[in-house]
Amino acid sequence: MRFFAVLLVPLVFAEICPMDKHAICNTGHLSCTCSVSQEDEAPVPEISCNALIARDLETGNFPVVSVEFDLNNSAEALEEFPEDAFRDKISSSLRVDEEDVIVLRTSCVGTDDTLTIQFVILKKDTNSSALPFAIEDLIDAESIATRMKAMGHLSQIANLDVDTIEYTEELVDLEFEPxxxxxxxxxxxxxxxxxxxxxxxxxxxxxxxxxxxxxxxxx
Structure with a gap:
């Protein structure tokens, strides 16, 4: 009996993941849709975050920092990704302005216990209104990932347990297709x-x- 109750928990009492609504990231003119939920029948409220960056025309790739969170023991009281707390932690740790941290993806990638966040950071002299951003407008994502890996206090960000921090050029799909x-x-x-x-x-x-x-x- 208890076994079946455990199986029902992720189906009935899901928290951050799986997402049941479209996710909007960033604010102001940089506000964009960073995740599309199949369960949300409402129209996507903002432009895709793909519109913020000049992706490779052939592959659709773009260099980003990818942070994967383990939600098993650290997301009980959260119903959505705490973007403000995440942005605050990243900016204070890397000594950059909060508004220069641009979140491009928040995805559960089809799981109940894993959340993937992909982001970039604008250089100080970048005009944030000049869209889309080219690679040259951003701080090198690989160097950011390397610095973050070396920071022991980033084992937890925004009260969520960090599983991995990686540099990648492969963006997670906006809408997960099971x-x-x-x-x-x-x-x-x-x-x-x-x-x-x-x-x-x-x-x-x-x-x-x-x-x-x-x-x-x-x-």
Whole structure:
């Protein structure tokens, strides 16, 4: 019984992940959609964060810092990614202005316990209104990732446990597309859980009926 209850927890009591609404990152003229949820039927409220950067025309790649969080033990009281706290921690640790930290992705990548944040940092002399930003407008993402890895206090950011900090040129997809195998597995799991509780309910009703019949037969 407890086993099935544990299985139901991520399906019913999800917190930051999986996301059930489109995610908007940054503010002002840099406000953009950094994650698209399949469960949210509302129109995407802002332009895609892809519009902020000049991605490679062939591959769609762009150099970013990618931070992966483990949500298992550090996100119980959070319903959404604490972007302001994240931005504050990054800016104070790297000694950059908060408004120069540009978040491009917040993605659960199809999991309930992992959150991936991808961001870049503008150089001080960059005109923030001159969109899209080219690689030359940004502080080198690889050097940022290297510096962050060396900072022991960044094992936790915005009260979330950091799993990995990496430099990458591969942007996470704005909208996660689950594989057919994953969808089939979830459907089977839900069917098994439903079937278990259905059989359990029938068994309890039958047991109560037998007990009632026994009581009637008693002298």
């Amino acid at each position: 594989s057919n195998l994953e969808l089939i597995f979830k459907a089977i799991l839900l069917a098994l859980i439903f079937g278990f509780f259905f059989v359990l309910g029938v068994w309890k009703l039958t047991k109560k009926g037998d007990e009632y019949a026994d009581d009637l037969q008693k002298p």
